[in-house]
Amino acid sequence: MIITKNLDKIYKSGEQSLAIIKGVNLQINKGEFVAIMGPSGSGKSTLLHLLGGLDSPSNGELHIDGTAIPALSEKERAYFRRRKVGFIFQNYQLLPTMTVSENIAFTMNADGVPPRKQKHRISELIQSVSLEGKEHFFPSQLSGGQQQRVAIARALAMKPSLILADEPTGNLDRKMGKDILHLLSRLHHDAGLTIVMVTHDPYAAKFAERILFFKDGEIQSDHKLTEGEKDHVMEDVLAKLNA
Ligand SMILES: Nc1ncnc2c1ncn2[C@@H]1O[C@H](COP(=O)(O)OP(=O)(O)OP(=O)(O)O)[C@@H](O)[C@H]1O
Numbered sequence: 001m002i003i004t005k006n007l008d009k010i011y012k013s014g015e016q017s018l019a020i021i022k023g024v025n026l027q028i029n030k031g032e033f034v035a036i037m038g039p040s041g042s043g044k045s046t047l048l049h050l051l052g053g054l055d056s057p058s059n060g061e062l063h064i065d066g067t068a069i070p071a072l073s074e075k076e077r078a079y080f081r082r083r084k085v086g087f088i089f090q091n092y093q094l095l096p097t098m099t100v101s102e103n104i105a106f107t108m109n110a111d112g113v114p115p116r117k118q119k120h121r122i123s124e125l126i127q128s129v130s131l132e133g134k135e136h137f138f139p140s141q142l143s144g145g146q147q148q149r150v151a152i153a154r155a156l157a158m159k160p161s162l163i164l165a166d167e168p169t170g171n172l173d174r175k176m177g178k179d180i181l182h183l184l185s186r187l188h189h190d191a192g193l194t195i196v197m198v199t200h201d202p203y204a205a206k207f208a209e210r211i212l213f214f215k216d217g218e219i220q221s222d223h224k225l226t227e228g229e230k231d232h233v234m235e236d237v238l239a240k241l242n243a
C-alpha cells in the first residue's frame with residue numbers, strides 16, 4: 001500500500017535548511033492499522049502529509065498503491081488525494097457554514113459526482129457513522145465526537161483505500177475518543193481500510209496492529225502489536241517517549 005525509500009523532507013528558510021524527515025524507509029501493507037507515536041516536533045504530521053500527497057518530499061521515493069507520488073503534477077496529486085486518501089484531523093476541519101450533509105459531500109462535489117449518487121452515498125455514510133437525524137445540523141450544533149464522525153464520513157466519501165488520521169481523538173474525552181476508535185477499527189475490519197494514525201495517547205495506539213516510534217525525523221522502532229505482546233511493546237514505547 002505504502003512504500004517509501006530514503007524519504008526526506010527538508011525545509012529551507014533563508015540560508016538554513018532543516019531536515020524534518022530523514023531517510024525514512026517504510027512499508028505499510030494493504031489493510032494494516034498502524035499507529036505512529038513520538039515526541040512533539042519529531043515530524044509525525046509532516047510524514048503523514050507526505051504519505052497523503054498533501055506535501056511533496058525533498059528526496060526519496062514514495063509509492064502509494066503503486067503510484068509514484070513525487071512524479072505527479074500538482075493537479076494529478078490533488079486528484080489522487082481525493083480518490084485514494086481520506087484525511088482525519090485533530091480539529092475536524094469542517095466547514096462551519098455548511099451542514100453535516102454538505103460537509104460530507106464536499107469532496108464528491110469537487111470530483112463532480114452527480115447529485116443523485118451523492119444523495120445515496122451521503123445517507124449510507126450518515127448511517128455508518130450513526131448520525132441519522134443530524135443531516136441538516138451545522139458543525140457548531142454538534143458535540144466534538146459527532147463533529148469527528150462527520151469528518152470521518154467526509155474522509156470516506158470517495159471510498160479511499162487509505163485513511164490518514166492525525167490525532168483523531170486529541171480533542172475528545174475518553175468516552176467520545178473510544179467511540180471514534182471503535183468506529184475506525186470497524187472500518188478497518190469490515191472494509192479492509194489501511195489506517196495510519198498519529199497519536200499521543202497509548203490507549204488509542206492500542207487499537208492498532210503495529211506501532212512505529214518516531215523521533216527526530218526517523219523511525220526508531222517498529223513493532224507488531226499482537227495480543228500477547230501488546231502491553232510489553234506499549235511499555236517499551238512509552239519508556240522511549242518519556243526518556
Ligand atoms: N512549513 C514548515 N516550515 C518549516 N518548518 C516546519 C514546517 N512545518 C513543520 N515544520 C517543522 O517540522 C518539525 C516537525 O513538525 P510536525 O508538525 O511534523 O511535528 P509533530 O511530530 O507532528 O509534532 P506534534 O506532536 O506536536 O504534532 C517542527 O519542528 C516544525 O517546526
Ligand SMILES: [Mg+2]
Nearest residue numbers: 044045046166
Ligand atoms: Mg503533529
